[in-house]
Amino acid sequence: MTIGLPWSEVLTLLPELCLLAAVCVALVAPVLPPLRATLRASHGPLTALAAAALIAAVLSAIAILAGWGGLSVPESTVLHGMLAVDPFALSVKIIICLFTLLVIVLWSNTTRGSVRLADGPDYVSLVLSGALGMCLMASATNFLMVFLAIEAASFPSYALAGFNKQTRRSSEASLKYVLIGAAASALMLYGLSMLYGYYGTLDLVPIAERLAAEGMSAGLLMGVFGLLIGIGFKLSAVPIHFWCPDVFEGASIEITTFLSVASKAGAIALLVRIMMTLGHFSAGEEASRILVGIGSFVGLVGVVTATWGNLAAYFQTNVKRLLAYSSIAHAGYMIMLAGLLTAAMDRAQPTAVAYALLFYLIVYAFMNLGAFAVAAVVAKETGSESLDEFAGLGQRNAFLAVAMGCFLLSLFGMPLTGGFWGKVRFGFEMWDEGMWWLVVALIVNTVFSLYFYLKPIIIMVWKQPESSRALTMAPAMYAVVLIALLGVFATGLAPDRATAWAQRHSTMVFTMPVVEAEAQAGLDEVQSSAAATGIVSEAGR
Numbered sequence: 001m002t003i004g005l006p007w008s009e010v011l012t013l014l015p016e017l018c019l020l021a022a023v024c025v026a027l028v029a030p031v032l033p034p035l036r037a038t039l040r041a042s043h044g045p046l047t048a049l050a051a052a053a054l055i056a057a058v059l060s061a062i063a064i065l066a067g068w069g070g071l072s073v074p075e076s077t078v079l080h081g082m083l084a085v086d087p088f089a090l091s092v093k094i095i096i097c098l099f100t101l102l103v104i105v106l107w108s109n110t111t112r113g114s115v116r117l118a119d120g121p122d123y124v125s126l127v128l129s130g131a132l133g134m135c136l137m138a139s140a141t142n143f144l145m146v147f148l149a150i151e152a153a154s155f156p157s158y159a160l161a162g163f164n165k166q167t168r169r170s171s172e173a174s175l176k177y178v179l180i181g182a183a184a185s186a187l188m189l190y191g192l193s194m195l196y197g198y199y200g201t202l203d204l205v206p207i208a209e210r211l212a213a214e215g216m217s218a219g220l221l222m223g224v225f226g227l228l229i230g231i232g233f234k235l236s237a238v239p240i241h242f243w244c245p246d247v248f249e250g251a252s253i254e255i256t257t258f259l260s261v262a263s264k265a266g267a268i269a270l271l272v273r274i275m276m277t278l279g280h281f282s283a284g285e286e287a288s289r290i291l292v293g294i295g296s297f298v299g300l301v302g303v304v305t306a307t308w309g310n311l312a313a314y315f316q317t318n319v320k321r322l323l324a325y326s327s328i329a330h331a332g333y334m335i336m337l338a339g340l341l342t343a344a345m346d347r348a349q350p351t352a353v354a355y356a357l358l359f360y361l362i363v364y365a366f367m368n369l370g371a372f373a374v375a376a377v378v379a380k381e382t383g384s385e386s387l388d389e390f391a392g393l394g395q396r397n398a399f400l401a402v403a404m405g406c407f408l409l410s411l412f413g414m415p416l417t418g419g420f421w422g423k424v425r426f427g428f429e430m431w432d433e434g435m436w437w438l439v440v441a442l443i444v445n446t447v448f449s450l451y452f453y454l455k456p457i458i459i460m461v462w463k464q465p466e467s468s469r470a471l472t473m474a475p476a477m478y479a480v481v482l483i484a485l486l487g488v489f490a491t492g493l494a495p496d497r498a499t500a501w502a503q504r505h506s507t508m509v510f511t512m513p514v515v516e517a518e519a520q521a522g523l524d525e526v527q528s529s530a531a532a533t534g535i536v537s538e539a540g541r
Contacts, residue, residue, distance in 0.1 A: 009078040011064075012064060012078055013079075013085070014056075014057075014061075014063075015061045015090075015093050016057075016132055018053050018054075019129075020132060021129065022049055022124075023129050024306070026049060030121050030289035043112055045302030047120060049420025050104075050124045050127065050234075057093070058094055059097055061093050064085070065505065077157070077509055079451050081203050082131070082140075083136070083139040083145060084139050084508065086137075086507060086508045087504070087506065088273070088505060088508045089139040090403065091113045091317055092138040092269040093268070095166065095361055095362060096134050096138070096266060097131060099258075099265070100128075100262055101260075103257055105476055105480055106257060106372075109480075110253060110377075110379075111252045111253065111254060112163065112489075120258050123247055126159050126160050127157040127258065130258070130262070130263075133150070133152030133154070133324070134263060134268065137149040137153060137269060137270045138273075141203065141273070141509070142203050142204065146192075147460075150188070150230055150231075150270075150396055153234065153266060158177050160251065160258075161174040161177050161247045161255060162177075163251075164252055167501070169249065171250075173247045173249065173250025174250070177246075177480075180242065181243070182270055184232075187226050188226050189207065189491060190222075191222055191224070191226015191230075192266050194226065195223035197219065198217060199219075216290045224276075224294060227255050228301070231267050231274075233330045234266070235268065236264075236329075236331055237305045237328075238305045238332075239336060244327070244328055245312075248321060249318055249321050253320065253372060253375060254372075256320055256324070257372035257373070260368050261364060264330075267336075268331075272354060272357055273508060275295065275339070275341035276292075276341050276508055276510075277510060295339040295340060296339065298335060299335070299336050301337075302331070302336030302338070303332065303441040305335060306328075306441065306442075306445045308329075309326065309327075310445050310448040310452070312328075313325035313452040314330070316452070318385050319378075321386065323368070323371055326411055326452075326453075327368065329449060333360075333442065333445075334360060334361075336430070337353060339429045339435075341354065342395065349491075355503040356422075357503075358505065359495075360425070362487075363418035364422070365487075366484045367410045368411075369409065370404075370480075370488065371411065373405075374481060376477075377425075377477055377481075378393070382471075387455070387456055390456055390460045392464055393465075393471070395468070396465060396470050397472075397473070398477075401460045403457065404515070405457045406489075407485075408453045409490065410492070412449055412453040416492045417489065417491075417492035418487070418489075418492045421495040426442060427439050428440055
C-alpha cells in the first residue's frame, strides 16, 4: 500500500478540491494585509469566491462525466476504497453545487446585510464546508468516510443554523440541532463499531459480500440500525425529525433553503449507494430474504415519515415551518423508494428505481428553491414569515403569486409539473416491485398534502391584505425564481430529457477496494498452498 495518490485519482476529486481550496482561502484572506481592507468594506469578494468555487466544482464534475481534457470516470474506488467516483456520485455533486450556488445568490439579495463584515469569511467557509461534506456523502463507500462525511456536513450546519446571534430563536434552533445531532452521531458510531467488530472491515463491498454469504447476525442488525439513525437524521426521518421545523424557523431563510435540499440530496445518495450495494451482492435465497426485510423496514420508515410530515403541516402558520414539514414528507417519499433498491437491483443495468430517485432530486431542488425564494422575498419586504403576509399577493406582485402557486402545486404533484412525474415514476416502480402498500401510502399522502399546499394559494388569491403596497424584488431574485419555475415546467412538460439524463448517470461502482482485494488474494493463495501440502487446520477450513 502506497501513501501517495496517482495523479489520475487526484483529478477525479477536483470538485471536492475546488470547494476545499475556497474554504482555505476564505479563512486565510482576512489576515492577509492586501485583502483585509477590502473584506472589511464589502461581502462582494467573498460572494465572488464562493460562486467561483462552486462553478469550478460543477464544471470539473461535468468534465469528468464527459471525459473532457483527458479526464474520465474511474472504474473503481479512489483513496484506497474510501470514495467512489462514478456517474451517480458526480451527478449528485452537480446538483448539490448548483443548488448551493443559487443559495449564495439568494443570500446576496436577502439577508447578506444582516451578516457583519467581520463574520463574512466564517459564513462563506461554513456554507462551502457543508457542501463539501454533502458531496463526500454521495461518494462514500467506507463507513469511516461515511461518518466523517456526515459530520463534515453536520458541523457547519449547526453553526449556520445559529449564525444570527442577535435572535434567541436562532440560538435555540442551533442548540436543538446540536443536541439531536450528537445523539444521532453517537448511535451511528456505535452501530458502525458493531459492524467493524463483526466483519473486521468498514468497507461497504466486503460487508455486502459477507452478508450474502453468511446471512443475518445480531451485529449486522445493530450496525444497520445505527447507520440508519445517522442517515435518517440528515434526512429528518421519523423519529429523529424534531430538529427540522425548529431549525428551519430559527435559521435565516437561505440556510433553511440550503438544508432543505442539499443536505437531503447527500443523505439520500448515501442511502441509495448502501442499498444498491447490498442488493448487488444479494445472491442466494437467504440473502435475498434478509435484504427484502431491510428494504421493507426502510420503506415503512419512509411511509411514517411522509405521513407525519403531511399531517403536521396542516396546523402551521409560519411559511418556513410549513415548508419544513413539506420537506419531511418529501424525504419520506424518497426513503420509501430507496427501500426497494435491495430487491430491485439489476446486476446488468442501472435500476429504474435509482434513476427515478435521481430525477426526483432534480425536480425537488427546483420546487423547493422556488418556494423558499418567494418566501424570502415576502419576508424581506414585510418583515414577517407568517402565512398571513401572503394575503393579496396576487394584487401586490402577480409574478410572485403565480410562481408560488406553481411551486406549491408541483410539491403536491399537479399534472404538467415535474412533481407530478416524479411521484408517478415512484408509484410505477413501487407497483412493479409488488409493493402495493407503498403505492397506497404514496397516493393517500399525496391527497393529505393537498389541503396545506392549497392553503397559501387561497390566502394569496382571496384574503385581503392589510397593506396594498406592491412588493418589489431584485433582478437577481427574479432570475432565481424564473430558473426554478422553468425547471419545474421543463421537467413536467418534457420529462423524457431529464429522465434520460438521470438514467445515463445512475450507474455505480461495485468493486472491492484494492487493499481488501490484495488481502483477500493473499489469503486465498495461502489457503491454496496449505491445502496442497495438507496442513489446513479446521479453523482455516
